[in-house]
Amino acid sequence: EPEVTQTPSHQVTQMGQEVILRCVPISNHLYFYWYRQILGQKVEFLVSFYNNEISEKSEIFDDQFSVERPDGSNFTLKIRSTKLEDSAMYFCASSVRGQETQYFGPGTRLLVL
Amino acid sequence: RKEVEQDPGPFNVPEGATVAFNCTYSNSASQSFFWYRQDCRKEPKLLMSVYSSGNEDGRFTAQLNRASQYISLLIRDSKLSDSATYLCVVNKPGNTPLVFGKGTRLSVIA
Numbered sequence: 001e002p003e004v005t006q007t008p009s010h011q012v013t014q015m016g017q018e019v020i021l022r023c024v025p026i027s028n029h030l031y032f033y034w035y036r037q038i039l040g041q042k043v044e045f046l047v048s049f050y051n052n053e054i055s056e057k058s059e060i061f062d063d064q065f066s067v068e069r070p071d072g073s074n075f076t077l078k079i080r081s082t083k084l085e086d087s088a089m090y091f092c093a094s095s096v097r098g099q100e101t102q103y104f105g106p107g108t109r110l111l112v113l
Numbered sequence: 114r115k116e117v118e119q120d121p122g123p124f125n126v127p128e129g130a131t132v133a134f135n136c137t138y139s140n141s142a143s144q145s146f147f148w149y150r151q152d153c154r155k156e157p158k159l160l161m162s163v164y165s166s167g168n169e170d171g172r173f174t175a176q177l178n179r180a181s182q183y184i185s186l187l188i189r190d191s192k193l194s195d196s197a198t199y200l201c202v203v204n205k206p207g208n209t210p211l212v213f214g215k216g217t218r219l220s221v222i223a
Contacts, residue, residue, distance in 0.1 A: 031208040043157060043200070045210035056210060091156055095208050100145035102211055104156040 002026045004105035006092050012111045013082055021077045021108045023092030032075045033093040033102060034067065036060070043091065049075065082112045114139050117214035119201050125220045130191045134217045136184040136201030143203040143212075146177055148186050151198045151216060160186075160199070191221045 005024045013019050025032050034046040047057040049067055066078045075094075079086055089109050093102040119136045126132050138146075146163035161168065163175040163184055174187040184201055198216040 033210065035211075042215040043211075043213040045212070048208070048210055050208065055208075058210070089154070093211075097208065100204055100206075100208070101147070101159060101162065104158070107156050109154075 004092055004094055004103055006090075006105035006108050008108060009106065010109045010111075012113065015084055015112055016081050019079050019082055019110065021079075021090050021092075021110070023075045023077070023105055024073050025075055025092065025094030026103060027073075028096065029094035029103075030097045031055075031095045031102075032069070033095075034077045035091045035093060035104075036088040037091065037107075038085075038088045046077070046090075079110075082110075084112050086110060087112045115214075116140060116212045117201050117203055119199075119214040119217045121215060121217060123218040123220055125222060126191055127222055128191060128193060130221075131187065131189045132191055132219060133188075134186045134199055134201075134219075136186075136214055138182050138184070138201075138203045138212075140203070140205070140212070141182065142205050143182075144206045145204050146175075146184050147202040147211075148173075148175060148184075149200040149202050149213075151200055153198075157200055157202075157213075188219075191219075193221050193223060195219060196221045 007022045032049045037043045047061045048055045089107045091107045092105040095102045148160040149157040150160045151157045167176045172189045176185045200216045201214040
């Protein structure tokens with residue numbers, strides 16, 4: 001069964017450093033999403049992406065965040081200058097056009113020191 | 114008011130028990146409803162979609178009451194492997210962001 005993959009599984013970084021989280025969505029999916037989950041909190045939406053542009057973003061997704069689809073398979077989330085409060089699990093998800101069901105990757109656990 | 118509200122639990126039940134979770138949502142424009150399951154430090158996994166007429170998948174039954182903006186999940190004959198956090202999730206029509214509740218934790222005890 002096809003699945004969403006994410007790398008790395010864990011990332012530890014120093015405050016102020018840039019990080020790039022990578023995702024490979026399911027191959028025939030056209031909509032891509034990033035969510036985050038701070039430890040003990042609910043899953044929160046960050047951004048959605050379709051047709052090579054952002055379709056929707058939340059208040060969390062400020063100027064420190066960016067997304068890119070650099071090639072036909074990868075979908076990346078970049079945090080330019082990490083803060084302590086960026087420590088969280090980051091999930092990538094994808095979906096088929098016209099279907100609300102989203103499939104999640106295993107996540108990247110980001111720890112900012 | 115939170116967009117999606119759930120009783121956080123934990124619900125501690127013996128194997129074989131029947132357990133029910135409830136969820137309310139505030140956005141009347143919500144059109145799609147789901148229950149996801151999340152194991153500790155893992156990704157959310159779709160358990161089942163919830164349809165207006167109610168639907169069943171094996172031991173799991175989901176109900177939706179649009180008038181009350183209320184969703185439920187019933188688990189019959191609980192197994193140890195059902196221990197997880199159950200997330201109530203809604204979204205608006207189309208490929209729109211999912212809105213998650215904080216989840217209800219279930220522990221099934223031998």
